[in-house]
Amino acid sequence: MRATAQKASASVSSPSLTGIPYQRFVLFPHVEVTSANVERGHALGSADTPRPGRPDRPERPGRRAPSAAEKQQAREVSLRRIGRLFTPYRGPLALVVAIIVASSVVGMASPFLLREVLDVALPNRDVPLLAWLVGGMVAVAAVTAAFGVVQTWISTRVGQQVMHRLRTDVFAHLQRQSLGFFTRTRTGEVQSRITNDIGGMQSVVTSTATSIASNLTTTVATLVAMVALSWQLTLISLLVLPPAILLSRRVARMRRSITARQQRELADLNVTIEEGLSISGIQLSKTLGAGPALVDRFTASSERLVDLELRSQLAGRWRMATMSIIFAAIPAVIYLSAGLPITAGAMTVGTLIAFTSLQGSLFRPLTGLLDVGVSLVGSLALFARIFEYLDLPVEVDDPAEPVAVDPARVRGHVRFEDVTFAYPGSDTAAVAGVNLDVPAGTTLALVGETGSGKSTLASLVPRLRDPDAGRITIDGVDVRDLRLADLARIVGVVSQEAYLLHSTVRENLRHARPEATDAEIEAAARAAQVHDLIASLPEGYDTVVGSRGYRFSGGEKQRIAIARTLLRDPKVLVLDEATSALDTETERAVQRAFTELAKGRTTITIAHRLSTVRDADEIAVLDHGRVVERGTHDALVADRGRYATLAA
Template sequence: MERPKSITQTEKAQAREVSLRRVWRLFTPYRWSLAIVTAIIVASSIVAMASPFLLRAVIDVALPQQNLRLLVWLVIGMVAVAAVTAIFGVAQTWISTTVGQRVMHALRTDVFTHLQRQSIAFFTHTRTGEVQSRITNDIGGMQAVVTSTASSVASNLTTSIATAVAMAALSWRLSLISLIVMPPAIYLTRKVARMRRAITAQRQRELSDLNVTIEEGLSISGIQLSKTMGAGAALIERFTASSRRLIDLELRSELAGRWRMSSMSIIFAAVPAIIYLSAGLPMTAGTMTIGTLVAFTALQAGLFRPLMGLLNVGVSLASSLALFARIFEYLDLRIDVDEPADPVEIDPAAVAGHVRFEEVTFAYAGSDTAAVAGVTLDVPAGTTLAIVGETGSGKSTLAALLARLYDPTFGRVTIDGVDVRDMRSTDLASIVGVVSQETYLLHTTVRENLRYAKPDATDAEIETAARAAQLHDFIMELPDGYDTVVGSRGHRFSGGEQQRIAIARTLLRNPRVLILDEATSALDTETERAVQRAFDELASGRTTITIAHRLSTVRDADTIAVLDQGQIIESGNHETLLDANGRYAALAA
């Protein structure tokens, strides 16, 4: 089943022109390396131009005069020229490839780093496969161009100029005849470049769709969904159709203008014949030696490769601009939740954990209704706040604002009087720990999943956190204990086991403020009680904000806030709210 196509903002952005100056800025840190490459290329081209003159001397002087000594020296000179140009070629390839790979590395890391700084809203509205395709397919598609373009331009341009000079030195009349190939070559190349660029943009969009289909159809969750919904055949059909379109696009990309380039080959092949004809005409007879004619035709034949290489670089560069447009689009994304320009210096270990929401209002992008509106809450350090309410009332949004996954539209969220927007993200992450209802485990060992929260954690610290989450005994029963691989997204374990690993991972960081967003929702009653006892012990001296549907988990909270349509309609402790006989009492009934 073919996915309907529509013109998106992304595709419009891809169509914009990319400044070559911006592309060049990627190479500026390596300008001295490129200068050395250029010098090597110029030297190599100059040395290589000695060959036709050596050949002419062999044919016109050494052989007719049977001068063996001269012949030997000329042959040695030919071998020396080949050896020197080969050495220059190795050095040039090594330097240019190193520069190209470093540029690719910088581009990949810049894109990855910039996307890491994007807010949750970006990832909510962007397909995961699309992001992966930009970083792998698009940057990978630019690799050949980035690695070889600069050296190829310098090499082919220098060789073409040196060859043209040598041809003029041998015979300026024959050189004029050779120039007839230039106008059609330039015209045809420009047309091919425009075709390739359009096809490349279309091909990369199709690769992104294919990547999305793979990511959606072959992940654990995707496989489970397709099998339980009987959608396997439709997924296969969708993948097959996308792959088939790629075949057509790849063929069009490879064959774009191929007949035009074939025409150029014919023209270049016809030029030597015209030169031989010109040399034999009565008006030119006797004006050049056989050695000059042979050397000139050898040069003219050698001009074809660098000249076509230079023109093909233009085609490749035009095609790669479509890829650069897609990469620069991501690099130009505005960061909604950015690092503060002048962050407040904070010692996370000294933070008490006094949390305040002051007239906080927030609406998700594209929504006309505020998810939370005018919320004011005061959570003294070391106390427990429970937030309850029906689904969609704004409970998780408040937690996300405290962790600064989003920034409030109005109002502010503070910890110990400091606006979270004025804190470094690393400081905030060390102060606020979140255990959400949706756990995410890495495809690695239990130990490394826990250590993800604190890379320098010792095995003893990991074990302590696991015990606190009532997880240690379960881990020790696994085949490899803490070295057991959890599998893709943790699907080897039950939902309750995954949540306990996520709880232990957060506790390993020992945050001063702990957010439990439905953290025990997947646990059975007995395990929930055990984990709740661990939370009660760890809550001493820690500010804890609990979001729950099951009121049994929040009845002992110091303060309970009831949310409805983003507003607090009740607050107090369990007994006070029951006596008020309001919304909380209705939820508890």
């Protein structure tokens, strides 16, 4: 019996939304998102959009734009937070500090040994004593060198582990971000944060803690030894300390400002590389003749980096050069003081030489401490950029108390209950008050003109975004109450834009299910009508697909993507224009495969070509985000409504 077409009410009013004015933005270099094609699923939401939420869920308050003061406060980095990065490595760091203390204590014996050589062994021609003293000096050097090797190994290992943790934490956190984040953020910017920013922190993370401990310990031990030799000369030596600290603070502030500008410029450079040297970017620049303009843009950015690097290296150099002159003048002042008539004979030559040796040893760790301070303050700009990403809220996340499900037991009954969703800044809901019931194992086709909300509605099922109101359930469970990993096993998506990794065909397919056997991979490829094509390649399934799969045609990439999804064997399939890139003959073959594979599987299909959805169990016609007609193909054609107009 022919089903009767049902016209849905279109009187649902869209919710009042507030937000930033709608602007065009880009997800892929060759896909611009505007109000004309936003329903196709490329505009993917924003963290700044108010979400009214369901009545049984707390509402998310809207976010106002932060003030300049708040932005500055957000950029400030707590040294305590940086210190927490090293908390898991307290044991190794304590060992390093112990080694540093021992090395400093052992090293302080050298000046006293030297004094004995000059004042006792040499004047008295005591060869046995001289031999012991010289042997002691060699032993001190050997022990401190051995300590230095062990200290470097431990500190470098700890630093690299901290770097590893930062990289993986940032990458993992970004993986949890919604697609809206990536539509708002340039790809090159994200890459720059993970590579350039974290790489720029390497020397600070690896050596800062040990440098502080080493230099501080050496400074204290040296001061003790200097006071023991002559407290008067010690006071003269320390006159340089206040101006040195003051100048170092000024240099540190300069370095921090320049470092922040350097990293922003590096991010811009990365963006230019990503946009200009990707397959899509190269194709665009060649067809538009934009190559020279891109080269000019890259050149200008690189020149600015050169200038910033010069300014960073030269920042405060004249001040530090002044300090070096002062440091060099202190020994001269000490010699002068020792030679004045009023102080002549107050100390031995051995004591004087030992003291000046210690004084030189004091200025080295003092300078090291000041340099570490400069580097640490300068690196705060890098930490701020990394922590900014780590502090990003997760918009679509696992629920606090997920519902436990066995994906293999899911039947696939999908329901849309009064679902409403609007894109950020839009005055009109992309989906408004949609109610649909898709029994397990049936096929729902979503049709309508461009911008009617088809792809937006379908994207809510795998939680590429969450509805503002209403809910979507699978077997009666709200998809927001499922773990994202479970939902990904239940819902498979094939979009009109097939993305392939720069790897072999086999690895591209196995990306969907790493434990899949070669036989299962080939079975999925056969089902997607692409096995014969792959087998005909020189290296078969081990053929490298090339960047973004550009070795294959659009239809071939689409079939590989279909096979990849089928390999997961999901209970629910979302096909967003999944056969749009296929020619008529190949489309028929894939449709036959889908008809066979859809048995026992719930399928939601979005298509502009109505010939592909004639056999759907139900067809829903969308207009401006609302379901205006529902029924089978024959019933809708007979009804002479919107569907009949589209099918004409």
